[in-house]
Amino acid sequence: MNVVLFGPPGAGKGTQAKELSNYYDIPHISTGDILRANVKEGTKLGKEAEQYMNRGELVPDEVLIGIIKNRLAEPDCKKGYLLDGYPRTIPQADALAGILEEIGMPLDVVLNIDVPDEELVGRLSGRYMCKCGESYHIRFNPPQKEGICDSCGGQLYQRDDDKEEVIRQRLESYKNKTQPLIDYYANKNLLVHINGEKGINSVFDDIRVVLDKYVN
Ligand code: ADP
Ligand code: ADP
Ligand code: ZN
DSSP states (O other), X not given: XXXXXXXXXXXXXXXXXXXXXXXXXXXXXXXXHHHHHHHHHTOHHHHHHHHHHHHTOOOOHHHHHHHHHXXXXXXXXXXXXXXXXXXXXXXXXXXXXXXXXXXXXXXXEEEEEEOOHHHHHXXXXXXXXXXXXXXXXXXXXXXXXXXXXXXXXXXXXXXXXXXXXXXXXXXXXXXXXXXXXXXXXXXXXOEEEEETTSOHHHHHHHHHHHHGGGOO
């Protein structure tokens, strides 16, 4: 099963990808997570990416194309992949098509998780993360114990870029650079719309109805 989870920041891509990855047993590849791990480790790539991320701008295409090419070459991707946060520009999508053709794993479907703007700011500004990859929301998906991760007991924290000014810039970057990919994939007959305004479990059920068709 070869899938792209598409949608604006805060649509619920990470939340759904984590569940889907467990359910279908295929790797969840989040370019945001890969970049944040590099920032934390202080790698050369992390140092370059950090300045863009803190401003809510996209990291340059060459950097992302390199990351995704290496990641897709890893053996666990033989089972398929769930891409989250990539591609975000037309050049990234073109590069992806080339890579996928080379490895012989063409896309099955692009799920566009639709959520209106007004809702996104509230989702991002109330988001709390755990280092294990779980994310929570202060109102919509609170942990059982305040500030503590249900699955690993870790301390929850807010992302540096989940602040109002940076959120606005991220939504701007999405509109200018990423949204055109909706038509790009619709023209290739790969796009399926998912109503992301419903609760987390309903969205998961709706996605499963689509993805079950690609289980062999
Ligand atoms: P993305 O990866 O698309 O940026 P996340 O999965 O991190 O988005 O979700 C953003 C925030 O919204 C998180 O705090 C998450 O708990 C919350 N969230 C995710 N899906 C829903 C939903 N269907 N309804 C309400 N809140 C949600
Ligand atoms: P979101 O919650 O907005 O979906 P991500 O965790 O996917 O956030 O990404 C965080 C930041 O990492 C982005 O604002 C951007 O700076 C950078 N980033 C992640 N993926 C990409 C990509 N495919 N192209 C360019 N920049 C990216
Ligand atoms: Zn945790």
